[in-house]
Amino acid sequence: MAQTPFDASERRAWAGRAAAYADGFGRLCAYTVPRLLDAAGVDAGARVLDVGTGTGTVAAAAAARGARVSAVDAEPDMVRCAAQAVPGADVRVAALPRLPFPDGEFHSVVGNFVLNHVGRPRAALAELRRVTRPGGRVALTIWAAPAAPGQALLGRAVRAAGVSRPAELPALAPEEDFPRTGEGLAGLLRTAGRLAEVRCAALSWEHRTTPEEWWRGPAAGVATIGQVVISRGADVTERIRRQFAVLAREFTGPDGELVLPHTALLASGRVAGAGA
Known part of the structure; x- marks a missing residue:
C-alpha cells in the first residue's frame, strides 16, 4: 500500500527527534499509559504489541506488568530509544497499515496516540485487528476535538503570530478523517476494526x-506543530515564541509552572472469537 502525502509528512516531522520528543511531549503522553494497558487487558504472560x-x-510499562512485549515505530531514532x-523486547521499524507479524499473534494490541499520525486510520484499524488473536483486545488513544485549552496553546500562538500551516504539511485526506469524539472513535473501532464490546472514555488531566x-x-x-513553528525561518519562529510567552501567562501559576489542561479519548474493543 503506497505511502500517503500525510504519512510522508509525518516521517519528516519525526525524523531524528526522539530525544526532543521525550523531554516534552513524551511526558505529556505518558499520562494515559496505565489506563491504556488496563483497557487492553495487559497482564503477566500476555503477548503484547505496542504500535507507534x-x-x-508504553512498552516498558507493559514489560513491568510481566507481559511479553513487541513494539514498532516508523522512526528509527524512536526504535533505538525504545530498544x-x-x-x-522485540522492537522493530514498521509503520501502519502494514505490520510484520502473522495473523492473531497477540493477546493485546495498544497504540498511544498512534492514530493521530497515520494517513489511513481505517486500514490501520483493520491491521491492528488482524494481528490480534480472537478474544484479544485492541486499545487506542487519540487527542479529543475540540482541543482542551492546554492542548490548544501552541496553535493559538501560531495563529496570533499570523502564521498558517504551510502547503508542504498536508492535512489528513478528508475521506480518511473521522470525528475526534467519543462517538467518532468508537464508531471507527466498530466499523473499520470490526471490534466487539467497544468502550470509549474521555481522560482529562493537567x-x-x-x-x-x-x-x-x-x-x-517536534510533531506537526513544531514543523509549522520552524517552517518560515528563525525570525518567524521568534515571532511565534513571543506570542507563546504572552499566551502562556494564562496558564502560569505562582511558582512559574505551566498548568495545561488536556483531554484524550481512550477506546478499546475485543476481537470476536474464543477467549484469549
Whole structure:
C-alpha cells in the first residue's frame, strides 16, 4: 500500500527527534499509559504489541506488568530509544497499515496516540485487528476535538503570530478523517476494526511543565506543530515564541509552572472469537 502525502509528512516531522520528543511531549503522553494497558487487558504472560511506541514508554510499562512485549515505530531514532528502554523486547521499524507479524499473534494490541499520525486510520484499524488473536483486545488513544485549552496553546500562538500551516504539511485526506469524539472513535473501532464490546472514555488531566520546556519541543520541530513553528525561518519562529510567552501567562501559576489542561479519548474493543 503506497505511502500517503500525510504519512510522508509525518516521517519528516519525526525524523531524528526522539530525544526532543521525550523531554516534552513524551511526558505529556505518558499520562494515559496505565489506563491504556488496563483497557487492553495487559497482564503477566500476555503477548503484547505496542504500535507507534515512540521512546518506549508504553512498552516498558507493559514489560513491568510481566507481559511479553513487541513494539514498532516508523522512526528509527524512536526504535533505538525504545530498544534501550525495554531490554530484551522485540522492537522493530514498521509503520501502519502494514505490520510484520502473522495473523492473531497477540493477546493485546495498544497504540498511544498512534492514530493521530497515520494517513489511513481505517486500514490501520483493520491491521491492528488482524494481528490480534480472537478474544484479544485492541486499545487506542487519540487527542479529543475540540482541543482542551492546554492542548490548544501552541496553535493559538501560531495563529496570533499570523502564521498558517504551510502547503508542504498536508492535512489528513478528508475521506480518511473521522470525528475526534467519543462517538467518532468508537464508531471507527466498530466499523473499520470490526471490534466487539467497544468502550470509549474521555481522560482529562493537567500537565505540569515550564514555559521553557514546553517551547523547546516545537522549537526543535517536534510533531506537526513544531514543523509549522520552524517552517518560515528563525525570525518567524521568534515571532511565534513571543506570542507563546504572552499566551502562556494564562496558564502560569505562582511558582512559574505551566498548568495545561488536556483531554484524550481512550477506546478499546475485543476481537470476536474464543477467549484469549
